[in-house]
Amino acid sequence: MSLASFRRNLWSFLLLFSFLAALYRTLVAAEEADSCDNLRLGQYLCREPKIDDTTQEPENCRDAAARVECLPAPNVTCRLSNGTEFRFSGEEVGFYQTVPCRNVSGYSYKVAVALSLFLGWLGADRFYLGYPALGVLKFCTVGFCGIGTLLDFVLVATQTVGPSDGSDYIVDYYGARLSRLPVTRDTYRKPHLSL
Known part of the structure; x- marks a missing residue:
């Protein structure tokens, strides 16, 4: 093997290595920026729902659920639903979260x-x-x-x-509402300690 062919092979190897390293960095960076829906508690703040005066439920209540806007904290970077990575300032809506509501008529x-x-x-x-x-x-x-x-x-x-x-x-949204807690077979029952 001559010195010229060795240099050519070395040059090809270095070029291939730098390409693979750049590809690896791109994939790692894409994995680090997780979806905005998967942010941890404290990394976002969800707004209170807007309450309709006549129904006393969130304005967009459909099928016992309403959507509220969630704002990621300043300097948090995550992927939006369309796949683009975005760095938030604390004022932009990052995702929507569902909150329970009641269907009234x-x-x-x-x-x-x-x-x-x-x-x-x-x-x-x-x-x-x-x-x-x-x-x-x-x-x-x-x-x-x-x-x-x-x-x-x-x-x-x-x-x-x-x-x-x-x-x-x-019922008034911030009023005295009753909510029933269902008892199912999965409900934990504390054993009675007899004296």
């Missing part, structure tokens, strides 16, 4: 409780909630002689009985 909790308390013996609460047969039954029996009216008031006040269309009551 116009039945007010305050009105239902007031009707149940003052005109429940006439069945007005049941007519309002969309149960006309039960409303007629309560009207004809004068509220089941008081006991049924009291029981019905408790059911409406605890939100056990809701609108007939399956929607939720309109």
Whole structure:
């Protein structure tokens, strides 16, 4: 092997090595900038949802979920949904996050409780909630002689009985809302320690 062919092979090897090194740096840099959806807590701030005055739910509530804007912190670099890498200043929207909301259709909790308390013996609460047969039954029996009216008031006040269309009551967004915690087979039950 001559010196000229050795230099040519060395030159080809160095050129190939620098190309592979540049490719490796590009791939590592692309992996370092993770998706904006995968930022850690503290690297972003999500805005509060805009609340609709009539429904008392987030304005874009669809199928029990609403989207809110999330702003990555200043000097955070991440990939947007379209794949471009971006360095944020703290003012730009990086991604959207879903928050739970309730599907309402116009039945007010305050009105239902007031009707149940003052005109429940006439069945007005049941007519309002969309149960006309039960409303007629309560009207004809004068509220089941008081006991049924009291029981019905408790059911409406605890939100056990809701609108007939399956929607939720309109309750103030920052008001006293009841949320049920379901008990399933995965629920941990603390064993009772007997003395």
